[in-house]
Amino acid sequence: MLKANWEKIEKNVGLLEVEIEEQQVSEALDKAFRKVVQKVNVPGFRKGKVPRKIFEARFGIESLYQDAIDILLPGAYSDAVEQAGITPVDRPDVDVEQFAKGQTFKFKAKVTVKPEVKLGDYKGLEVPAADAEVTDEEVNAELERLQQRHAELVVVDEGPAQQGDITIIDFEGFLDGEPFEGGKAERYSLELGSGSFIPGFEDQVVGLNIAEEKDIHVTFPENYQAENLAGKPVVFKVKLHEIKRKNLPELDDEFAKDVSEFETLEEYKDDLKAKLxxxxxxxxxxxxxxxxxxxxxxxxxxxxxxxxxxxxxxxxxxxxxxxxxxxxxxxxxxxxxxxxxxxxxxxxxxxxxxxxxxxxxxxxxxxxxxxxxxxxxxxxxxxxxxxxxxxxxxxxxxxxxxxxxxxxxxxxxxxxxxxxxxxxxxxxxxx
CATH class of the missing domain: 1.10.3120.10 (Trigger factor, C-terminal domain)
Known part of the structure; x- marks a missing residue:
């Protein structure tokens, strides 16, 4: 049998006082002995064959207490939690108050429990109306995204880099004339206009010709993760190696046939509208x-x-x-x-x-x-x-x-x- 008493001491914290009958303590000590005796060496006895009385005389009954507590405590705590009707949300802070042969086992557990909720209004809540209508502009925007996805990349042999181009560049960054860690790369692929680099960097690559070099001046954002660079003005030495430009397919019936099971662009647009x-x-x-x-x-x-x-x-x-x-x-x-x-x-x-x-x-x-x-x-x-x-x-x-x-x-x-x-x-x- 087990006795459990639960008392709140803070908002979501309480004290669980537990007492376990003497018979269970005795059974736990028996289990602890059967476990421990397998590991001890006593002259004249094979391992695991030491009689209980000789073991206790040599090592003391107290040598079994911690193992017996470890055997009893998990189940006792679970049963006490169930009896008290609480829901712990963290490991308990356990304090053993009494454990000895011939006595009951008493312990206290400081427990953080799931908090009580005081509900307010939850019925009849008002929410804004949502517009699920699809406009022609939204369909056209989806078509343009698909057009970009199916674009062919064409190598540009001459002329300056433009927004939207894929550029292959070398770069190295300098702070106060010294190169900084992580600021160098070779043959790096950068899409101009993607916003993947420091603000201002990509705009200054626009206009560069193949094999041309340029010093790009930018300032790292104040909230940049590397503290030594945050808010600092730096210079990147950049060389442009290649330019690749997207060749967009025509939005026509042939495009619809290539990217869908439909024969005409209008049929494909109707399907896109339904899916949107x-x-x-x-x-x-x-x-x-x-x-x-x-x-x-x-x-x-x-x-x-x-x-x-x-x-x-x-x-x-x-x-x-x-x-x-x-x-x-x-x-x-x-x-x-x-x-x-x-x-x-x-x-x-x-x-x-x-x-x-x-x-x-x-x-x-x-x-x-x-x-x-x-x-x-x-x-x-x-x-x-x-x-x-x-x-x-x-x-x-x-x-x-x-x-x-x-x-x-x-x-x-x-x-x-x-x-x-x-x-x-x-x-x-x-x-």
Whole structure:
């Protein structure tokens, strides 16, 4: 048997006092002995065969206490948490008050718990009307993007470089007459007008002829990541080697045939318009969701423990690292290229992480307030969808998720989605 008493001592922090009966202490000591005796050497006895009385006489019963505590504590803490009805969000700070043979096991755990949410208005929230109509100008702009994508690069033998050209250049940067680290490259491909270089650099490459050299004067932005260069005027010695210019295809029926299954440009434009409309409708739906969630979160009162924000930042950092990995990159390379470090990147993520945590807590509270539950049918449908994505059987996924504890996470996620759907359905469009 286990006794647990929970008492709040701060806003989101409380003290969990736990007492475990003597019988469980005795059983834990037995397990600890069976574990420890395998490792000790006592003259006259084979390893693992030392009698309990001789072991205790030689090493003392106290030598088993820490192992016995390690055996008891995890399960006892979990049971006490369940009995107290709390949801910890961080590792507990445990203080063992009593542990000895023939006594009960007493410990206290200082626990940070999921905060309580005081909901404000979340029904009938007003959101601006979204325009999902597609104009001819938008269709033409999409056509021009496709035209640029299918352009042919042609080498220009003579004449100056122009905006939009792909130039191959050598450059070396100097600060106060001395070259600086990272400021040199050979045969670098630069699209003029792309904005990928320091403001003013690309504009000064415009007009250069092949094999021509030029000193380009620019000033690094005040917020540039390299502190030794931020706000400093520098000179780049530049040499132009090649110019490549985009040869745009004609927007006609032949173009439509080349890039689509349609025979005429008009048919292709109609299809583009339909797809743009579908995209705008999805974007409008997503924007409506975001607007009502943000409003509901802003109307609620909740004090978020810092540990929850930090945990979300860590999750975001892992996701970012996975995205980099899919692009053949890693965090170390990213830090080198961006001039950032892990601390700076985490600082950038922190505001978004706090917003995510807040929104999720509020949506969980909405689900509880409205008694929104995830049914077996909801779970079966979600597992069926995931089975298609991962090309596995739904029963296999259920078994995997159950074994690794993810099924409860999936259920919680589905409940949050129901809360989103609920507040969106309850919302109204502003006049």
């Amino acid at each position: 409309k579908e995209r705008k409708e999805k974007d409008a739906e997503a924007a409506r969701e975001t607007a009502v969630i943000d409003q509901a979160a802003a109307n609620a009162e909740v004090e978020i423990p810092e540990v929850m924000v930090e945990s979300e930042v860590d999750n975001m950092l892992r996701d970012f690292e996975n995205r980099l990995s899919s692009q053949g990159m890693n965090l170390e390379l990213y830090y080198q290229f961006s001039g950032q470090n892990e601390e700076a990147l985490k600082d950038q993520m922190r505001a978004d992480a706090e917003k995510r945590v807040r929104n999720n807590l509020v949506l969980e509270a909405v689900a509880q307030a409205e008694n929104l539950e995830v049914t077996d049918e909801d779970l079966d449908e979600e597992l069926a969808n995931l089975a298609k994505i991962y090309n596995r059987k739904a029963d296999e996924l259920r078994a995997i998720f159950t074994s690794n504890g993810y099924l409860s996470t999936l259920t919680a996620d589905l409940k949050v989605r129901k809360a989103v759907k609920f507040i969106v359905e309850q919302s109204k469009t502003a006049a």
